Amino acid sequence: MLYISRMKSVISPPFTTLTSHLSKTRHFPLYFQASKSILCDFPALQIPNFINLKPRTYSLKSSISSTSIQNRSSRAEASESLSGEIHVIVGPMFAGKTTTLLRRIQAESSNGRNVAIIKSNKDTRYGLDSIVTHDGVKLPCWALADLSSFRQNFGPDAYEKLDVIGIDEAQFFEDLYDFCRNAADNDGKTVIVSGLDGDYLRRSFGSVLDIIPLADSITKLSARCELCGKPALFTLRKTEETQTELIAGADVYMPVCRRHYISGQVVIEAARTVLETRKVQSGSYT
Known part of the structure; x- marks a missing residue:
């Protein structure tokens, strides 16, 4: 029993001993009090006067509106002058x-505008330095291989x-x-283009039809x-040549209506077949 009591005293020391130990410990406060040197008196906050800072929006809007209108007006005038x-x-x-082209060019010149006419240098029927209609009307021009x-x-x-x-025989310009x-x-020029819209086979000729989406007006x-004697919209080639570009006059071409174009093409194709057959036969005899 004495042994057991000693063990208890070792495991659980007497209350008096524990209290005497706690009485010797030093107690620390749970917060610190700031010293007076740290504290200072701040002046009272003042609410800023936002009324004085409010922008005068009415004058700003007026200025922006006036400036934007002037800018739009100047841009519109510049665009119109270059149009x-x-x-x-x-x-x-x-x-x-060609007659219609020359009439328009002469009308523009009569209105005080500076004009110039261009034609392809491939067309040498009436000379290189002038453009001439089938009726004999003649005006000076620039004969060029390309427009650039x-x-x-x-x-x-x-x-x-x-x-x-003015551009005549426009089908020859690539x-x-x-x-x-x-x-x-980009340059603000008025361009008047004259040319064939189709070749003798009624197919697109050159780049004339390509500029239709760019055109302000189209005259057919x-x-x-x-x-x-009926209205003729097609050109019939009377000879046996088959190349697309064949510059000639009434000796090679004639205007025809739809009915006579179809019948004429049948006759021409038959004639070409006969001619080709004769050439082959004559070649076989030699």
Whole structure:
């Protein structure tokens, strides 16, 4: 029993011993009191006067509105001054396309505008330095292989002063689309184009039809059928040549209506077949 009591005293010391130990420990406060040197008196906060800071929005809106209107007006005037036009005249041969072109050019010149006419140098029927209608009307022109060289040949300064550009036999210019678009959209020129819309097989000829989406106006002319006198919209080739570009006049081409174009093509094809057969036969005999 004595052994057990000693063990209890070791495991659980007497209450008096524990209390005497706790009485010797030092107690610390759970918070610190700030010293007076840290504390200071802040002035009372003042609410800012936002009324004085409020912008005068009515004058700002008025200024913005006036400025934007002026900018839009100046842009519109600049766009209008550079706005060009493209007018296309098409039809078969002997329909008066060149005559219509020259009349428009003369009208523009009479209104005080600076004009110039371009034609393909492939057409040498009436000389290179002039454009001539089938009726004999004649005006000076620039004969060029391509339209892109016109500005350089005409002169950059003279080109800037130019108002109207006429293009005859437009089907012979491969760069027709790019030239017309740039001249009208970027340079503010009025471009009047005259040319065949179809070849002797009634297929698209050159780039004339490509500029239709760019055009301000399109004039489709008709001739008179040489076989019946009705309106003629097609060109019939009377010879056996088959190349697309064959520059000639009434000795090779004639305007016809739809009925005589179809019948004429049948006759021509039959004649070509006979001629080809004769050539083969004559070749076999030699």
